[in-house]
Amino acid sequence: DAKTTQPNSMESNEEEPVHLPCNHSTISGTDYIHWYRQLPSQGPEYVIHGLTSNVNNRMASLAIAEDRKSSTLILHRATLRDAAVYYCILRDFTTSGTYKYIFGTGTRLKVLA
């Protein structure tokens, strides 16, 4: 089962900031928080990840709550090309020393022109 909870859908106007929330109340101390997005008719692509501190990259920012039980992906200026399903993921470690991603249902972001 997915370890994260996200709203099913959100809407944003073009050129405005978007805040996509994610709850991960069962997160452990060593779990990274990952965000991927899936554009229409494409495979998922990496957006950002973080552990404790807020993170920024060219695509987005990730704000992590102090207790790490929730996080928010921030798109500073949404464009029509940002319309996608956004997945917040925690890794599920296996007994063989590797991990697997458990994808939830994600948040479908609609960007209005």
Added chain:
Amino acid sequence: DSGVTQTPKHLITATGQRVTLRCSPRSGDLSVYWYQQSLDQGLQFLIQYYNGEERAKGNILERFSAQQFPDLHSELNLSSLELGDSALYFCASSVGLAASYNEQFFGPGTRLTVL
């Protein structure tokens, strides 16, 4: 372009048949992951290989199998196909196994339709 290639892009076959999906990881990536995405189940992890060895299993049916070859490409074999196996199948690759952080790069997928 993620650097991960998958063939074929589309596959249409009949129930009971067997198909093979192929994946070539990014240059230098040793880990390969297979995922199934269907309308009712979302994106499901199937199996992971690292440098030729199976390392993690997810919700993979016994009718499905995979392998990773010495040149690091991977194949997912689906047999005794059922209507419910119709889905998008994604392959992803990453540099390593699990140390610290490994971003996964996803291919464009193979759309399988079972009639």
